[in-house]
Amino acid sequence: MVRWVLAALIFIHGVARVAADGVVPFGAFLETRGFPFGLGLAWLVTVFELAAAPLFAWGRAVAPIALVFSAIYACGIWLVHAPAGWFVVGLGRNGAEYSVLIIACLLAIAWAHRPRALSRDGGLP
Incomplete structure (x- = not known):
């Protein structure tokens, strides 16, 4: 349930950015903070939110997607919220x-x- 809610919130975050024509200003903001290729990075984050959130909800590549989302939101804290x-x-x-x-x-x-480590006998856990 929590995974589905997070996926929905993150997906809506990306949709809202696109719907409000916020990708270009997001890119400009990133450039003012010293990030190169701000617009490209803004699109990368937005497309990742839109593409990865449904996969996350459906249980595909959950751990790596969660870690990337965590990094994105940590940058949001650093740049905006803190x-x-x-x-x-x-x-x-x-x-x-x-x-x-x-x-x-x-x-x-x-x-x-x-991912679980292989068991002692070399088989899958």
Whole structure:
């Protein structure tokens, strides 16, 4: 259930960026922060959200997708949310708390879907 909800939230995040013509401004923002090829990177993140979220929901490549999403959201905290503080609403605005929760859920799901090591006899676990 948590995986499905996260997949839906992340997919909607990408859809909203495209629908609001936000990819170009996102790319420009990344360039102001020193990232080369900001527009290309913005499209890469957006397309990854749109393509990987359904795979994540369907249980395909869950751990690697969760780790990439975690990295994307960690960058969002670093670039946008941490400078705004902790709280999203109430005692602050646009803070990091929601993104931290998303990352915690993603990492827990990645851990639950991590590849298992081969057993001692060389067979599959």
